[in-house]
Amino acid sequence: MTILLVEDDRAIAEALIDGLRTNGYSVSQVVSGAEAVAKVRLGGITTVILDLGLPDMDGTEVCRNIRAFSHVPIIVASARETEMDRVDVLELGADDYLVKPFGIKELVARIHAVMRRATGSGAPVTQLTAGSLVMDTKARSVLLGGAVIQLTPKEFELLAYLTREPGTVFRRAEILRDVWETTWFGTTKTLDAHVASIRKKLGDGAWIESVRGVGFTLRVVA
Numbered sequence: 485m486t487i488l489l490v491e492d493d494r495a496i497a498e499a500l501i502d503g504l505r506t507n508g509y510s511v512s513q514v515v516s517g518a519e520a521v522a523k524v525r526l527g528g529i530t531t532v533i534l535d536l537g538l539p540d541m542d543g544t545e546v547c548r549n550i551r552a553f554s555h556v557p558i559i560v561a562s563a564r565e566t567e568m569d570r571v572d573v574l575e576l577g578a579d580d581y582l583v584k585p586f587g588i589k590e591l592v593a594r595i596h597a598v599m600r601r602a603t604g605s606g607a608p609v610t611q612l613t614a615g616s617l618v619m620d621t622k623a624r625s626v627l628l629g630g631a632v633i634q635l636t637p638k639e640f641e642l643l644a645y646l647t648r649e650p651g652t653v654f655r656r657a658e659i660l661r662d663v664w665e666t667t668w669f670g671t672t673k674t675l676d677a678h679v680a681s682i683r684k685k686l687g688d689g690a691w692i693e694s695v696r697g698v699g700f701t702l703r704v705v706a
């Protein structure tokens with residue numbers, strides 16, 4: 485459930501990240517078009533907020549690239565306000581357009597609107613995707629390359645937790661707190677046992693990477 489902010493202006497980015505986090509969103513920021521496309525490809529992004537003036541390519545190009553493989557909602561946020569720009573980006577597949585400067589409340593309202601349209605009901609997004617791994621948190625199903633993977637309830641919660649933010653390294657203490665709802669570190673062996681079992685079921689240990697002395701991260705296995 486992460487919002488991807490594509491913005492190279494540090495002051496604007498900081499203000500938006502602050503505002504979005506205050507409103508309960510998890511936010512990931514990148515400063516270039518290439519990084520934006522790569523991040524969406526990795527999965528786990530629920531909405532993209534896209535600046536048009538980026539250092540490596542125009543935002544319209546980013547929009548076109550993302551649309552070649554993803555339906556993720558895209559909200560263009562730009563200082564360009566001519567009617568022509570607006571029509572251009574909407575035609576390229578963006579879902580909405582906000583003219584800078586705008587307030588956080590307006591942005592949050594637009595995010596709600598595009599996510600509601602994307603899920604068709606206003607219900608929170610229940611599908612998590614990372615490469616060939618697809619998890620449905622409502623149906624509690626896991627597909628890997630189209631094949632059904634059977635996980636225990638705790639294994640499912642742990643894998644879903646990591647799949648929400650592929651590439652993010654979660655500390656052991658964080659995982660125990662959020663997935664096992666405990667701060668008792670004696671359970672860290674339980675965590676290792678669950679990771680080992682999930683790796684075995686996915687058929688490739690590379691999906692869950694151990695970061696020595698820190699914790700675990702989900703890696704998309706090609």
Ligand code: CA
Nearest residue numbers: 492535537538
């Ligand atoms: Ca810019």
